Amino acid sequence: MYGADSARFYEAQHTARGKDYRAEAEVVAEHVLRLRPGASSVLDVACGTGGHLDPFGELIGHVEGVDLSEPMLAIARHKHPGVALHLGDMRDFRLGRVFDVVTCLFASIGYVRSAAELDRTLACLARHTAEGGVVAVEPWWFPQTYLDRWVSADTVKWEDTTVARVAHTVRDGDASRMEVHYLEATPEGGVRHLTEVHRAMLFTRERYEEGFRRAGLEPRYVPEVLSGRGLFLGVRPGR
Structure with a gap:
C-alpha cells in the first residue's frame, strides 16, 4: 500500500489540484471542539503525507501522526520536521499515550478488509483517546451512496x-x-x-455506528461535510 511511486503521485496529485487540507481541518475542529472544548492534542491516524498536521496544530494544539506507509511518512517528515510521526497499522498500533482528539480522514477507514477489522480499528483509535475525548472518522461511501462504474x-x-x-x-x-x-x-x-x-x-451508517459503540464510543454522524461522505464523531465517556 502506497510505495515510493504511489506516495509521490499522491503528493503530486493533491498538491497540484489544491486539496484544501486547511478547510477540511477547520470542519473537523469545529465539530470536535463542540464536544471537547479545550482539546489541546491531536493524533492523525492514516496521516499520509501530513496535509492536515499543520492546520490541526494551529487549530487545536500538539499534533502527531501515524501511517502504515513509510514512503508517505518520509514525505511527511520532510514537510513537518518537528512533528512526531509513527509507522503503524491503524488496526493495531500502540503509542502508550492518549490524545484529546484522534482523527482518521480521507476515507482511510475503508481500507480495512472486514467488519471485524473495522471494529479492531475503532477500538484502537478509542484506546488512544483520552476520557471525554473525541474520535473523528471520515467514512468511505455507504452502499446506497456509492456510484458504481x-x-x-x-x-x-x-x-x-x-x-x-x-x-x-x-x-x-x-x-x-x-x-x-x-x-x-x-x-x-x-x-x-x-x-x-x-x-x-462499503459499510452502512448503522454498521459504523455499531462499531463505534463496540469500541465504547458514543457515536453521532454529521452528513454531507468534507467530500460529501460526512463525518462520524465518537465521544469516549469520561470527565
Missing part, C-alpha cells in the same frame, strides 16, 4: 513531473474496487506506466 481522470504538473491519472471503480461484493493507471513523464526518465488497485469496504 465511476470513472475519474486528471493531469497535473508538479515540480519537473507530469502525471496523468485515470481511475475506474466498480462494485466488488461488499466493497468497491478502484483500478488506477498512472502515466508519469519527466525530462530525464521519459514516460512510465504504473498501475495500482485500491479496495475499500
Whole structure:
C-alpha cells in the first residue's frame, strides 16, 4: 500500500489540484471542539503525507501522526520536521499515550478488509483517546451512496513531473474496487506506466455506528461535510 511511486503521485496529485487540507481541518475542529472544548492534542491516524498536521496544530494544539506507509511518512517528515510521526497499522498500533482528539480522514477507514477489522480499528483509535475525548472518522461511501462504474481522470504538473491519472471503480461484493493507471513523464526518465488497485469496504451508517459503540464510543454522524461522505464523531465517556 502506497510505495515510493504511489506516495509521490499522491503528493503530486493533491498538491497540484489544491486539496484544501486547511478547510477540511477547520470542519473537523469545529465539530470536535463542540464536544471537547479545550482539546489541546491531536493524533492523525492514516496521516499520509501530513496535509492536515499543520492546520490541526494551529487549530487545536500538539499534533502527531501515524501511517502504515513509510514512503508517505518520509514525505511527511520532510514537510513537518518537528512533528512526531509513527509507522503503524491503524488496526493495531500502540503509542502508550492518549490524545484529546484522534482523527482518521480521507476515507482511510475503508481500507480495512472486514467488519471485524473495522471494529479492531475503532477500538484502537478509542484506546488512544483520552476520557471525554473525541474520535473523528471520515467514512468511505455507504452502499446506497456509492456510484458504481465511476470513472475519474486528471493531469497535473508538479515540480519537473507530469502525471496523468485515470481511475475506474466498480462494485466488488461488499466493497468497491478502484483500478488506477498512472502515466508519469519527466525530462530525464521519459514516460512510465504504473498501475495500482485500491479496495475499500462499503459499510452502512448503522454498521459504523455499531462499531463505534463496540469500541465504547458514543457515536453521532454529521452528513454531507468534507467530500460529501460526512463525518462520524465518537465521544469516549469520561470527565
